[in-house]
Amino acid sequence: MAEQRTLKFYQADVFTAQPFGGNPVAVFPEADGLTDDELQQIAREMNLSETVFVFQPTDPTAAARLRIFTPTQEIPFAGHPVLGTFYVLAHLKRIALNEGVTCLFQECNIGVFPIEVHCEQARVVRVVMSQPKPEFLDPIETVDEVYSVGRALGLPKPGVVETNWELQVVSTGLPVLIVPVRTLTAVRSIIPDAS
Structure with missing residues (x-):
């Protein structure tokens, strides 16, 4: 019998302040050790437009390395999954935040890009990201x-x-x-x- 594992995940609703609104994304904040096949199987099971798996970064400037999957394939980059993931990481206190704006970097399959997490009264109020030039x-x-x-x-x-x-x-x-x-x-x- 295969060994049972428990993985924590969070679902964030991006682009909304209302529960069950916006664009949902599943975030697995501790994905190190999962195989590519397991990542794809989990994303297929979640059946959301995107599921994000967070890994230790390979670039020393990055706060996290993200791999983004749809139910059918890995994709190199997408906006709302990045925003939702950093919102989750901030709430889990996986990234150190300052009052005002905290500037970080995220690593994904197309490179390393800046992220801003905006806080007011120790609460995340906005996450802003940059993308490559079109x-x-x-x-x-x-x-x-x-x-x-x-x-x-x-x-x-x-x-x-x-x-x-x-x-x-x-x-x-x-x-x-x-x-x-x-x-x-x-x-x-x-x-x-x-x-």
Whole structure:
């Protein structure tokens, strides 16, 4: 029989002051010793958009090393998981805080980046992070590709094509496709077709 282990985790709701609101993230503050397969299995079991595992940093300037997983894969970087993790670490007193602003560094799969934890009356009131500068990857230029994206979003051809802007993949650690849309009405009419 496999050895049973107990792992503590915390769920933080990011971008809200209300319980059960915002964007949830699971944080495992003591992940050293877990295998890659175990990390992925745990993230799949948590079934949140992201689960963060905290390790001892390999960079001496960093307060913690974070590995971020979705239910299906590890991702190099994401914003709300970093914010939620440092909020949890602050509440667990895993990082030394000053009144006002404490400046720290976090290590993730794309490098080491600054974090600010803002405190008022010994209470965390805000966590602020920096990201790498955006990297603009290949634009989507051919008419067929643009129409394919428009169809996938359920937009009529002019909704995407007549904007004078290119569809562009942009990354600050996690690539996303930016789709300029002509009107707010068109944005509100989007019904994605995942097929």
